[in-house]
Amino acid sequence: MDFPKDFNIVLINIDGFRRDKIELCSTLNELKEQSYYFSNICTVAPYTFASLHSVFSGTYPSKNGVNAYYNSLKFKKNEFKTIPELLKKVGYYTSCDVISKLVIPNIGFDDWNVFDENTIDFNSRHKNMITRLSKKDKFFLFLHYTDTHKHLVREIVSKYKQDSNDDEYFKSQKENTKRFDSLLPSCDEYISTIIQTLKDTGIYDKTIIIFFSDHGTSIGEKKGEKFYGVYVYDYTANVFCIIKIPNHKPKIIKNQCSTIDIFPTIAEIIQHPLENEFSNVQGESLFSLIDNSENRDVFIETGGLYGPWPSPKKHNIFCIRSNNKKLIYNDIPESWEFYDLLNDSSEQENIYHESSDEIKLMKNKLITHMKENNIHTKITLN
Amino acid sequence: MKPNVLLLIIDSFRTDKFYGDKNISTPNIDYLVNQGTYFSQTISAADATLLSWSSIFTGLYPFKTGIRSSSFNKLNSDISTLFKIFKTYDYNFYGYVPKIGDIIGLYPDFINDDSFYEPYKNLFEGNGKSLSNKIFETLQNEAKEPWFFFVHLYDLHDPMIVPKSFNDAKFGTTTYEKQVTAIDNWIGQLTKKIDFKNTLLVLTADHGKYIKTLTTDKVHNFESNPQIQRALSKIGSNIPKILNPLKDKVFLSMESMSQKKKMNVIEKLHLNEHEKISLLSGRANIDHYLYDDKVRIPLLFAGYSITKNKIISQQTRSIDIFPTISEITGVVLQDDHIDGQSLKPLIIDKLLEEKPAYIESNPLVMVDSNDVIGIRTSFYKYFRDVDDSRKRIHLYDLKNDSKETKNLANSMPEIVKKMESILQEIRFNWNPSKIESNNEETKLIEDELKKLGYM
Numbered sequence: 001m002d003f004p005k006d007f008n009i010v011l012i013n014i015d016g017f018r019r020d021k022i023e024l025c026s027t028l029n030e031l032k033e034q035s036y037y038f039s040n041i042c043t044v045a046p047y048t049f050a051s052l053h054s055v056f057s058g059t060y061p062s063k064n065g066v067n068a069y070y071n072s073l074k075f076k077k078n079e080f081k082t083i084p085e086l087l088k089k090v091g092y093y094t095s096c097d098v099i100s101k102l103v104i105p106n107i108g109f110d111d112w113n114v115f116d117e118n119t120i121d122f123n124s125r126h127k128n129m130i131t132r133l134s135k136k137d138k139f140f141l142f143l144h145y146t147d148t149h150k151h152l153v154r155e156i157v158s159k160y161k162q163d164s165n166d167d168e169y170f171k172s173q174k175e176n177t178k179r180f181d182s183l184l185p186s187c188d189e190y191i192s193t194i195i196q197t198l199k200d201t202g203i204y205d206k207t208i209i210i211f212f213s214d215h216g217t218s219i220g221e222k223k224g225e226k227f228y229g230v231y232v233y234d235y236t237a238n239v240f241c242i243i244k245i246p247n248h249k250p251k252i253i254k255n256q257c258s259t260i261d262i263f264p265t266i267a268e269i270i271q272h273p274l275e276n277e278f279s280n281v282q283g284e285s286l287f288s289l290i291d292n293s294e295n296r297d298v299f300i301e302t303g304g305l306y307g308p309w310p311s312p313k314k315h316n317i318f319c320i321r322s323n324n325k326k327l328i329y330n331d332i333p334e335s336w337e338f339y340d341l342l343n344d345s346s347e348q349e350n351i352y353h354e355s356s357d358e359i360k361l362m363k364n365k366l367i368t369h370m371k372e373n374n375i376h377t378k379i380t381l382n
Numbered sequence: 383m384k385p386n387v388l389l390l391i392i393d394s395f396r397t398d399k400f401y402g403d404k405n406i407s408t409p410n411i412d413y414l415v416n417q418g419t420y421f422s423q424t425i426s427a428a429d430a431t432l433l434s435w436s437s438i439f440t441g442l443y444p445f446k447t448g449i450r451s452s453s454f455n456k457l458n459s460d461i462s463t464l465f466k467i468f469k470t471y472d473y474n475f476y477g478y479v480p481k482i483g484d485i486i487g488l489y490p491d492f493i494n495d496d497s498f499y500e501p502y503k504n505l506f507e508g509n510g511k512s513l514s515n516k517i518f519e520t521l522q523n524e525a526k527e528p529w530f531f532f533v534h535l536y537d538l539h540d541p542m543i544v545p546k547s548f549n550d551a552k553f554g555t556t557t558y559e560k561q562v563t564a565i566d567n568w569i570g571q572l573t574k575k576i577d578f579k580n581t582l583l584v585l586t587a588d589h590g591k592y593i594k595t596l597t598t599d600k601v602h603n604f605e606s607n608p609q610i611q612r613a614l615s616k617i618g619s620n621i622p623k624i625l626n627p628l629k630d631k632v633f634l635s636m637e638s639m640s641q642k643k644k645m646n647v648i649e650k651l652h653l654n655e656h657e658k659i660s661l662l663s664g665r666a667n668i669d670h671y672l673y674d675d676k677v678r679i680p681l682l683f684a685g686y687s688i689t690k691n692k693i694i695s696q697q698t699r700s701i702d703i704f705p706t707i708s709e710i711t712g713v714v715l716q717d718d719h720i721d722g723q724s725l726k727p728l729i730i731d732k733l734l735e736e737k738p739a740y741i742e743s744n745p746l747v748m749v750d751s752n753d754v755i756g757i758r759t760s761f762y763k764y765f766r767d768v769d770d771s772r773k774r775i776h777l778y779d780l781k782n783d784s785k786e787t788k789n790l791a792n793s794m795p796e797i798v799k800k801m802e803s804i805l806q807e808i809r810f811n812w813n814p815s816k817i818e819s820n821n822e823e824t825k826l827i828e829d830e831l832k833k834l835g836y837m
Contacts, residue, residue, distance in 0.1 A: 153836070
């Protein structure tokens with residue numbers, strides 16, 4: 001595949017954006033139709049801190065150290081390199097704007113910015129940043145859009161009790177959906193502002209734009225999870241990734257893949273091999289999926305701040321998603337779940353059965369993955 | 383397939399009696415040293431079993447584990463142990479451990495259901511099957527691979543009953559030496575049953591021991607009669623709990639009488655402090671010390687991927703055993719808070735920084751004891767009162783005074799100061815929350831979570 005040389009790269013995370021809402025955002029939807037759209041990409045951890053460290057390092061949480069809310073500062077920077085480190089090495093000016101110093105490793109940036117969620121005007125702040133950077137020869141910019149998070153989390157926290165047994169939220173899916181959807185127009189307006197700013201500053205045609213979400217968000221599908229990070233069900237595991245490369249034909253790629261593939265994808269765009277200090281990346285470039293039918297197994301892990309078995313200091317839920325099936329292991333309370341995602345996309349019917357060969361195979365894959373990533377649990381290989 | 387691991391801890395085995403003592407014949411241990419890598423200067427973190435176990439199986443200094451011998455506390459549940467981590471690698475656990483190990487939360491559910499044996503039971507004793515036979519049978523017939531087999535032997539612990547066939551002067555001058563010869567013989571039998579290609583053998587001790595025999599122009603034996611000790615112990619264990627205070631009182635007064643008798647003899651012998659302490663040592667002594675007799679232990683690795691015929695004299699520590707076994711077997715340790723370090727580099731001829739060894743004495747259960755904490759390097763041994771750095775200060779120059787006879791604390795204040803600063807760093811600059819994350823980091827994360835509306 002031919003990639004333009006020395007184009008700017010703008011990577012934007014729409015925090016907590018549900019994949020099934022893209023069609024409700026006209027600008028995002030339009031962008032999707034002009035780009036590579038990865039429609040079956042999953043996060044490897046359904047909450048921001050672990051998810052973004054995985055994106056930035058191309059590694060699973062348990063490998064890179066950020067495998068719990070309380071391990072957010074434990075990124076193994078000597079073992080794993082990050083996207084800005086790679087880009088800086090090849091001459092990019094690297095910049096970012098994030099909600100918290102905990103969400104990504106503060107490594108490799110020439111310009112590191114943390115915004116105040118209470119006062120930020122995303123549109124004007126990020127417009128100014130792009131305008132300023134447009135004068136650089138080539139730059140990498142990571143933007144963190146968290147408006148959805150801000151309104152959603154605060155409204156729900158103020159309205160409902162934190163108690164996971166509180167039924168009211170989970171009985172109000174219509175209201176919850178409405179609340180989520182009400183935030184979409186401002187999100188779409190933000191995306192529109194970014195595109196327009198790139199055009200106004202004359203760099204749209206020499207900028208690669210990547211939009212993605214770090215995790216989805218609950219609207220009350222499963223009791224115990226009001227936002228994300230508690231479980232690994234598809235409403236938080238499914239995310240999206242849109243890669244717009246000037247002069248590349250749009251394409252929808254339906255193959256299953258994961259967010260740890262974004263780092264190697266960027267490496268392929270700049271034609272830099274992932275070797276030496278970058279050889280620990282676990283993901284693979286998304287472009288190699290374009291012309292084949294390969295579906296990559298995806299492993300997801302989490303440990304909730306709340307919910308029925310909170311575990312903010314250590315991930316306690318692990319999952320493999322493979323061939324439209326999902327096997328989940330809950331280390332607390334040592335239970336298994338298995339779902340047929342084609343026939344039961346909302347994961348309602350747990351059809352786990354010890355003696356199923358298919359489950360055994362997936363279990364072996366999951367345990368192998370856990371071992372390779374130094375995850376210690378109570379389960380053992382049969 | 384991972385290699386099998388056989389970890390053999392022989393209670394109270396001193397380094398000087400394990401290898402290189404010309405007075406004792408230990409051909410089987412010598413053979414293993416020849417077939418493996420032997421660390422001749424390994425220091426246990428504690429001078430008694432529970433604290434020593436706690437550090438061997440966690441790689442942490444004993445005071446971080448929650449197990450405090452004085453109150454038989456359990457291991458803190460959030461600490462990773464060798465067993466917890468090896469379980470995730472599908473290891474099958476077998477074990478023979480003295481019963482006291484059952485209550486401290488350190489050991490896994492061993493597959494063999496006779497894993498916790500009665501205290502003071504020796505290898506060849508037992509109604510029906512001896513402990514020795516049980517170990518051999520489990521090893522040969524039942525063990526499902528990969529296995530981790532842990533055996534803790536009590537044979538060198540008081541009361542020491544030497545098997546009849548070894549209770550002869552040709553096997554050594556002291557009871558201890560004769561018992562070492564008997565154990566060596568058993569090790570020879572064990573060695574024949576091990577497939578060294580697929581098995582890592584680790585042979586060590588939990589702590590050392592004072593040998594209460596002195597040879598001048600004649601042999602002065604201060605050992606208690608083991609048969610009487612054993613009988614008293616049995617009577618004691620059958621006394622109802624309600625009478626425990628009385629039992630303790632009787633025990634302490636008997637010990638005191640016995641000490642007085644010994645003291646009368648010892649005072650005529652013109653001994654140094656260390657020699658006196660060795661001969662007078664007993665379970666009721668309230669003044670504790672940390673001489674090498676009690677903390678220097680043998681450490682031998684043999685079999686699976688181990689360099690043969692290698693003796694390493696660099697100082698190493700009991701807390702290094704867990705990370706070393708892990709690295710040799712390819713088990714990855716996630717916990718970067720472990721105090722020990724893997725010794726594999728030394729086994730494969732690479733350099734490894736020698737670390738100071740933290741040591742502590744074991745508090746008594748029945749009465750308050752005067753305990754000590756300290757630091758040992760290859761050059762100096764330093765220990766002092768656990769609560770007051772100005773009290774009971776001991777400093778020994780190990781290069782020139784390996785028997786620790788001259789306390790140099792007053793004449794070498796600079797060294798005392800230096801050793802105390804190492805001790806301070808290890809023992810007192812440690813914050814319990816550091817095991818998970820330090821306080822500052824936790825607070826920072828919680829502040830961010832609050833800011834983001836999660837908390």
